[in-house]
Amino acid sequence: MHRTAFFADTTALILFFTTTGIINERWIAGMAWEQVLHARLIGAVLMVPVARPYGLWRDWVMQCAGSSRVSKLLWDSVALMSFQVPIYMVIIVFSGASGSGLVRGTLGAALMMLLLGRPYGAFLNWVRRLFGLPPGGERPMSLGD
Numbered sequence: 001m002h003r004t005a006f007f008a009d010t011t012a013l014i015l016f017f018t019t020t021g022i023i024n025e026r027w028i029a030g031m032a033w034e035q036v037l038h039a040r041l042i043g044a045v046l047m048v049p050v051a052r053p054y055g056l057w058r059d060w061v062m063q064c065a066g067s068s069r070v071s072k073l074l075w076d077s078v079a080l081m082s083f084q085v086p087i088y089m090v091i092i093v094f095s096g097a098s099g100s101g102l103v104r105g106t107l108g109a110a111l112m113m114l115l116l117g118r119p120y121g122a123f124l125n126w127v128r129r130l131f132g133l134p135p136g137g138e139r140p141m142s143l144g145d
Contacts, residue, residue, distance in 0.1 A: 001133075008131035009055035012124045013047045016116075021088075024112055029097060029105030039095035043088075050087060057083050058121065059136050077117030085110050 021043055025036045061079035065071045088109045089102070097105050125135040 004131050005055065005128075005133060006052045008128045008133055009124065010048055010051040011131075012120075012127035013051040013054065014044060015127075016120050016123050017047065017084075018044065020112060020116060024105065024108045025092065025095075028108035029092065029101050031092070031095070031097060031101065031105070035096045039091055042091050042094060046087065046091060054079075054083050055124065058124070062121070072121070073118040076121035077114045080117040080120060081110055081113040084113055 018040055021040055022036055025031045025039050026033065031039065058076070058079040061082075062072070062075050065075035085106065089106045092105045092109075093102060128135060
């Protein structure tokens with residue numbers, strides 16, 4: 001089951017953040033296409049070992065969320081920003097971003113994580129269900145769930 005959760009979380013992270021990373025790097029940070037490609041390749045390699053720990057981090061943080069949409073939105077955003085922004089900053093530094101581009105890229109990523117926290121959380125839950133996992137990602141769903 002842990003292997004299935006690893007593959008589900010990794011698939012979700014790579015699909016979702018390859019797309020959003022390209023948007024941020026090219027049009028917000030102003031990186032050249034070659035730098036974007038480099039960042040996405042580094043990002044894909046780093047997403048593999050980071051995806052499942054993030055999934056576990058999100059599951060833990062989401063225990064603070066209430067049942068309201070606003071609470072889920074807030075806690076999904078907190079989980080995503082607190083875990084992913086520092087990693088993203090390292091990725092774009094190694095891809096050639098510096099100075100104002102680094103600041104804009106990091107701030108852009110932070111804003112994107114705030115805005116994308118809940119959409120990614122919902123996408124992660126959907127991918128987990130495709131893999132036969134519940135939103136928490138730990139055990140298979142049964143007919144009684």
